[in-house]
Amino acid sequence: MNTCCSTDKMNNADLVVSILKAAGVRHGFGVPSGNVLPLMEAMRAGGLAFVLTAHEGSAAFAADVTGRVTGVPGLCIATLGPGATNLSTGVGCAWLDRSPLIAITCTLNEAQLGRRLQMWIDHQALFKPITKASLRLRSGKIVSTLAQALRLALSEPQGPVHLDLPEDVALAQATEALAQATEAQAHATESPAPATETMRTMPERIPLPPAPETSIARAGVLLRAARRPVAVIGASAMRLQDPQALRAFVERHQIPFATTLMAKGMIDEDHPLSLGCIERALRKKQRALIHSADLVVGLGYDTIEVEYEAWAGKLPVLHVGIECADVDASVRVAHEVVGDLDDALARLAALPAAGNDWPAQAARQHRDAFQKALRPAAAGFFPHQAIDVVRKVLPREGVLAFDVGAHTHQIGSQWTVHTPRSFLITNGWSSMGFGIPAALAAKLARPDLPVVCVLGDGCFQMSCGEVSVARREGLAIPFVVLDDRWLSLIRIKQAQRGLPCCGTELSPCDVLVPPAHYFGVPAFGVDSAAALERALRQAFASDGPTIIEARVDPAQYAQTVYD
Ligand SMILES: Cc1ncc(C[n+]2csc(CCOP(=O)(O)OP(=O)(O)O)c2C)c(N)n1
Numbered sequence: 186m187n188t189c190c191s192t193d194k195m196n197n198a199d200l201v202v203s204i205l206k207a208a209g210v211r212h213g214f215g216v217p218s219g220n221v222l223p224l225m226e227a228m229r230a231g232g233l234a235f236v237l238t239a240h241e242g243s244a245a246f247a248a249d250v251t252g253r254v255t256g257v258p259g260l261c262i263a264t265l266g267p268g269a270t271n272l273s274t275g276v277g278c279a280w281l282d283r284s285p286l287i288a289i290t291c292t293l294n295e296a297q298l299g300r301r302l303q304m305w306i307d308h309q310a311l312f313k314p315i316t317k318a319s320l321r322l323r324s325g326k327i328v329s330t331l332a333q334a335l336r337l338a339l340s341e342p343q344g345p346v347h348l349d350l351p352e353d354v355a356l357a358q359a360t361e362a363l364a365q366a367t368e369a370q371a372h373a374t375e376s377p378a379p380a381t382e383t384m385r386t387m388p389e390r391i392p393l394p395p396a397p398e399t400s401i402a403r404a405g406v407l408l409r410a411a412r413r414p415v416a417v418i419g420a421s422a423m424r425l426q427d428p429q430a431l432r433a434f435v436e437r438h439q440i441p442f443a444t445t446l447m448a449k450g451m452i453d454e455d456h457p458l459s460l461g462c463i464e465r466a467l468r469k470k471q472r473a474l475i476h477s478a479d480l481v482v483g484l485g486y487d488t489i490e491v492e493y494e495a496w497a498g499k500l501p502v503l504h505v506g507i508e509c510a511d512v513d514a515s516v517r518v519a520h521e522v523v524g525d526l527d528d529a530l531a532r533l534a535a536l537p538a539a540g541n542d543w544p545a546q547a548a549r550q551h552r553d554a555f556q557k558a559l560r561p562a563a564a565g566f567f568p569h570q571a572i573d574v575v576r577k578v579l580p581r582e583g584v585l586a587f588d589v590g591a592h593t594h595q596i597g598s599q600w601t602v603h604t605p606r607s608f609l610i611t612n613g614w615s616s617m618g619f620g621i622p623a624a625l626a627a628k629l630a631r632p633d634l635p636v637v638c639v640l641g642d643g644c645f646q647m648s649c650g651e652v653s654v655a656r657r658e659g660l661a662i663p664f665v666v667l668d669d670r671w672l673s674l675i676r677i678k679q680a681q682r683g684l685p686c687c688g689t690e691l692s693p694c695d696v697l698v699p700p701a702h703y704f705g706v707p708a709f710g711v712d713s714a715a716a717l718e719r720a721l722r723q724a725f726a727s728d729g730p731t732i733i734e735a736r737v738d739p740a741q742y743a744q745t746v747y748d
């Protein structure tokens with residue numbers, strides 16, 4: 186492939202790769218087929234790593250997380266038909282959770298599209314409801330289509346864009362100049378940062394228009410009138426260019442703050458004003474505190490995680506977001522500040538200090554009591570003990586990727602996050618199978634940071650093939666499986682509805698000895714916090730992945746999860 190300034194020897198697949206590389210894309214996750222080979226070969230020749238996953242859904246989850254942690258759109262690739270439908274599960278995650286992502290399906294030749302041919306379905310129809318756009322790549326339009334896709338993925342609300350690449354288009358000689366490609370790219374992404382420098386420093390996004398001055402002024406009036414305001418940081422805040430603006434805002438006005446699950450860590454949760462996570466384990470305790478407030482300030486609040494009406498009660502809501510809040514008629518929306526979030530927060534933080542009547546230690550005292558209640562004392566080995574061990578062993582700046590189940594609720598309430606975007610979960614899409622690919626993507630994007638994955642045994646059964654990716658790529662990730670023998674979250678819901686346990690038991694025997702390895706990844710079983718700590722320290726010291734099956738007792742979930 187010619188990487189200089191002409192496209193003489195390039196085919197369209199080479200051109201796609203060179204544009205993506207110029208945008209800062211470093212990995213593409215996927216599963217190949219014959220139709221994918223032209224793109225894969227262009228990736229190999231062009232130095233854009235193809236990371237083979239066990240399932241295309243995981244490829245898209247990994248691409249979503251790459252987008253979250255680097256700010257550069259993640260890339261995932263699949264074949265047509267079943268490859269595309271598999272991929273769609275992870276693309277939906279980037280859609281609801283709003284991560285920049287490019288999904289490429291490699292399909293039949295142009296003239297074959299639409300016919301009754303093996304594996305073919307209408308990809309545009311499949312991806313339309315779960316992407317910002319679904320576009321066909323055509324010869325002579327590669328540059329403009331890629332520029333459009335990158336621009337869409339990176340503009341707020343960020344999200345996935347699907348590109349269909351017919352095989353003959355991929356192989357056809359490129360007819361556009363590379364200089365044009367680089368220029369189009371520059372317009373699409375402003376100034377992309379290399380992926381290895383990111384996680385804290387996000388590349389330039391395409392900003393939204395600022396909120397009007399009158400709107401900021403009205404927010405100031407509400408803040409000054411409130412005697413007991415509480416801020417709740419939401420998922421849109423994850424994409425802030427400068428998360429320090431959040432901290433500046435709460436410190437300026439001395440407002441105790443909680444977060445949703447996904448927004449944890451956007452301000453260090455050790456902060457004296459931190460209340461912890463809402464709407465996860467022991468959520469009624471969090472609601473009680475919030476209901477003692479007189480104003481809710483939603484900061485980057487996105488109702489995709491949990492609607493305001495679930496927890497805000499009759500309190501007036503000051504919503505600061507990238508769009509108007511989707512609320513039920515019962516919610517008292519006092520005012521909305523809508524526009525670029527970095528800009529709005531900076532201006533709200535520059536207002537005169539509002540002051541309020543919260544006692545100085547109120548947040549700290551609440552948080553201490555909340556944390557204590559999450560850890561009921563009893564003999565045995567419970568999930569909260571295992572989670573505490575993982576938090577203790579993982580360095581402060583380390584990354585936790587985890588999965589969906591009762592353990593998500595316990596982790597969400599219990600875990601203390603210290604740095605932005607180091608706590609990787611899906612709560613909009615909320616799909617099982619997210620944890621392992623999330624950990625893979627985080628470690629590939631930030632090899633300098635320790636990464637650990639915690640997941641339930643049900644999630645492990647759904648996605649365990651992906652540990653082989655960690656082995657192949659040499660990623661030193663400990664995977665801690667909370668082996669409680671149940672789809673515990675669903676079992677709890679059965680119990681709450683008075684239904685008998687049925688279809689939620691994963692393993693009938695309670696003394697499980699893991700095999701020596703899963704796909705070559707060594708596995709160990711542990712039955713105590715001390716044994717988990719030893720195994721985890723060993724896993725972090727090793728140069729490859731390790732699976733640790735922690736055999737925990739789920740009994741306490743009944744007290745803490747869905748209280
Ligand atoms: C793809 C998908 N299928 C089903 C669900 C519904 N679901 C949510 S949590 C859960 C159980 C997860 O079990 P496990 O991984 O063992 O976690 P635990 O609840 O035991 O902590 C299920 C089936 C989902 N969220 N995503």
Ligand SMILES: [Mg+2]
Nearest residue numbers: 641642671673
């Ligand atoms: Mg389980």
